[in-house]
Amino acid sequence: MIYLDNAATTIDKDESVARAVYNAINSKSFGNPSRGAYKVSLDALDLLMQTRKKVGSFFGMDNPLNVVLCQNITFALNFVIKSLFNKSDHIITSLSEHNSVLRPLYDLEKDGLEISFIGIKDDFSLDFEEIENLVKKNTKALVITGASNVSGVLTDLDKAYEICKKNNLKLIIDGAQVAGYVPFDIKKYDNSIFLFTGHKGLHAPQGTGGFIVNGDFDFRQVFAGGSGFDSFSKTQPHILPDLFEPGTANVHSFAGLKSAIEFLQKNPHKDINKLTKILYNGLKDIEGIKFYSNINLKHVPIISFNIKDIPANYIAMKLWDDYEICVRAGSHCAPLFHEKMGTKKQGIVRMSLSFYNTKEEIEKTIEAVKNIAKERS
Secondary structure, three states: OEEOOOOOOOOOOOOHHHHHEEEEEHOOOOOOOOOOOHHHHHHHHHHHHHHHHHHHHHHOOOHHHEEEOOOHHHHHHHHHHHHHOOOOOOEEEEEEHHHHHHHHHHHHHOOOEEEEEEOOOOOOOOOHHHHHHHOOOOEEEEEEEEEEEOOOEEHHHHHHHHHHHOOOOEEEEEEEOOOOOOOHHHHHOOEEEEEEEEOOOOOOOOOOOOEEEEEEOOOOOOOOOOOOOOOOOOOOOOOHHHHHHHOOOOOHHHHHHHHHHHOOOOOOOOOOOOHHHHHHHOOOOOOOEEEEOOOOEEOEEEEEEEOOOOOOHHHHHHHHHHHHHOOEEOOOOHHHHHHOOOOOOOEEEEEEEEOOOOOOOOHHHHHHHHHHHHHOO
């Protein structure tokens, strides 16, 4: 099997990650954090703190209490968006966003929130020149992807931050596709929140993610439950990270997240831009191919394309059935991108690489796509 759907989730993890999850369970050393004064409860609380420290150090945050851990980036985005914005606010986002950004915003739009969208240029970069004309008196934030999960093109976060600083806006970054692939230092961006997930570029277990807060934010309670302290209060403790961590944490998987980051810190990922370019260059001469990626811009390891009018789902099905190659086809939870590109019906084929892919796998994939294109010509 050749696995090229890493933008959805990675299946390759270092052995140390699996070992960490197994040992966390098998050792019987971790109880319910913040729920007891006995050793296994305190050990669980300490493991979560050590995980926060690892996540914080990896993304430039010194204060581990500003690192919130939750199930995934979808929960994190819902927490952040629904706790910060009101019906009288105006938010700027982009046509490249994932539904994990769009749907929480649409939920608030029903009550009166205003949303404006910056467009996508012909080279698949975001049109930041449009922002100045969109800013209003009630504009509160720019909510933006760190990299498109369809095109793979990186967002110019330095430019985004300059615009936010000039207009006194919060910067909220969906880091799903950049965390682990592209170095990120939140200290560069005051008044910002960086959201991440563990199961993609960090090569950590599924069910791990969260966000990092750099600045002062007036958060509201979104979800509530047990906290392990202040139990007679009718609301969740209004402090970070407890405000967003009700109930029992996924301690065993967070042990895996901690181990995954330790592995990345000791073994920096090899450059996979070369493999991405080999894939692009191997596909570009196929008759009728149209790319929705741009390797001439800074990008993450994603190549998206269509061939003539062949349905994207057909190509993905043939790649699996005939060659055991795993890719993603369809809308990729990015509906506005597809509306802009006119691919709502056809969909788009997406191939997303990881550091575990090889040149041999990429060459086999190129030949497979060429064969499928010939069969349909």
